Amino acid sequence: MPAALIVAGIACICTATGGWGWLIARQLRRRPAELAAVQAALQALRTEIEYASTPLPDALRRAATAARGPAAALCRLAARHLEAGAGASAADAWSVALDQTDALSSWDTSDLAVLGQLGTALGASGTADQVRHIALCVGRLRAAEAEARGGAERQARMWLYLGVLAGAALVLVTL
Amino acid sequence: MGVNADIIFQIAGLGILIVVVHSVIKAAGREELAWMVTLAGVTVVLWRVVTVVNDLFQAVRSVFHV
Numbered sequence: 210m211p212a213a214l215i216v217a218g219i220a221c222i223c224t225a226t227g228g229w230g231w232l233i234a235r236q237l238r239r240r241p242a243e244l245a246a247v248q249a250a251l252q253a254l255r256t257e258i259e260y261a262s263t264p265l266p267d268a269l270r271r272a273a274t275a276a277r278g279p280a281a282a283l284c285r286l287a288a289r290h291l292e293a294g295a296g297a298s299a300a301d302a303w304s305v306a307l308d309q310t311d312a313l314s315s316w317d318t319s320d321l322a323v324l325g326q327l328g329t330a331l332g333a334s335g336t337a338d339q340v341r342h343i344a345l346c347v348g349r350l351r352a353a354e355a356e357a358r359g360g361a362e363r364q365a366r367m368w369l370y371l372g373v374l375a376g377a378a379l380v381l382v383t384l
Numbered sequence: 385m386g387v388n389a390d391i392i393f394q395i396a397g398l399g400i401l402i403v404v405v406h407s408v409i410k411a412a413g414r415e416e417l418a419w420m421v422t423l424a425g426v427t428v429v430l431w432r433v434v435t436v437v438n439d440l441f442q443a444v445r446s447v448f449h450v
Contacts, residue, residue, distance in 0.1 A: 360413060367412035375403050381397045382428060 223376035230372015234365035239315040243279055244354035247316075247324070247346050250276035250284050255343040258263055258336055265299055265332045272344045279314035283307060283324075291332075299332030323349045391436060395429050402426075 218336055252334070253275035257268035266288045273284035286306035293297060307324055330342035402425035409418035442450075 300445045306423045364414075367408055367414070371405065374401060374408070376407075378398065378401050378425075381394055382399065384394065 218378050221378055226376035226379065227369075227372045230368045230370070230375070233368040233372075236315040237357075237361050237365040237368065240317070240320075241358045242356050243315050244320065244350050244357060246276040246278050247280035247283070247320075248350050248354070250280040251327075251343050251347050251350070254284070255340055255347075259340045260342070262336065277311050279316070282313060283310040286310065300328045303328030303331055306325060320353055323353070350370065388436070391432060395432060398425060398429055 222350065250272045254268055254272035257263040257271055258265075261268075267293070269284045269288035273281045273288070276284070282304050285301045286309055287299075290302035290305050292297065303327065307321065307328065311321060326348040326371060327342055330339055332339075334342075402422055405417045406422050409415075409421060421447075
């Protein structure tokens with residue numbers, strides 16, 4: 210086999226595994242900021258429910274303006290599904306929106322579980338109960354954010370190196 | 385003989401790589417993952433060595449018609 214072809218193959222493998230490591234590192238670096246954004250959105254939602262008694266679709270739309278990225282998309286989609294789905298509950302709309310936002314976000318399964326639990330309380334109980342649920346959810350997300358900020362940079366660097374090194378190991382084993 | 389020299393260099397390269405990976409993962413504070421990767425590396429190397437030793441035994445058997 211020509212040497213140039215072998216070198217091209219090695220470069221392809223290392224680029225592919227390096228890219229895979231870079232994708233994981235990017236997710237780890239984005240997660241704290243995205244958790245902060247969803248907390249901001251939920252705080253805005255809480256304000257709308259508690260002080261303005263705004264109907265849920267409008268409250269969700271206003272909460273979307275308080276955040277950016279996937280958090281804004283989540284609120285916007287939930288509002289849209291709530292208005293479009295005749296007879297669909299807020300929990301269903303929230304759940305569908307969460308599923309659609311999952312691909313765009315860097316939230317992990319525990320974050321999604323916390324947000325999913327909040328959906329069951331939205332629009333299904335009184336103001337005080339909804340506010341309590343939102344506060345609980347924000348508290349849990351804040352703890353997750355603090356934990357993510359603690360080791361995010363170290364973990365991200367580890368995955369960057371691991372991507373390239375995994376490629377090198379693959380090349381060594383297959384060569 | 386050429387094949388044997390190749391496998392020696394391959395195993396040496398894998399050893400160096402495993403040491404680097406172990407220290408990178410350990411520096412990130414995930415020692416259990418570092419040990420798992422090391423164990424996987426040792427398994428791969430052992431598998432290679434066992435294959436070569438098996439070839440050697442086959443050669444000895446065929447030489448002595450055992």
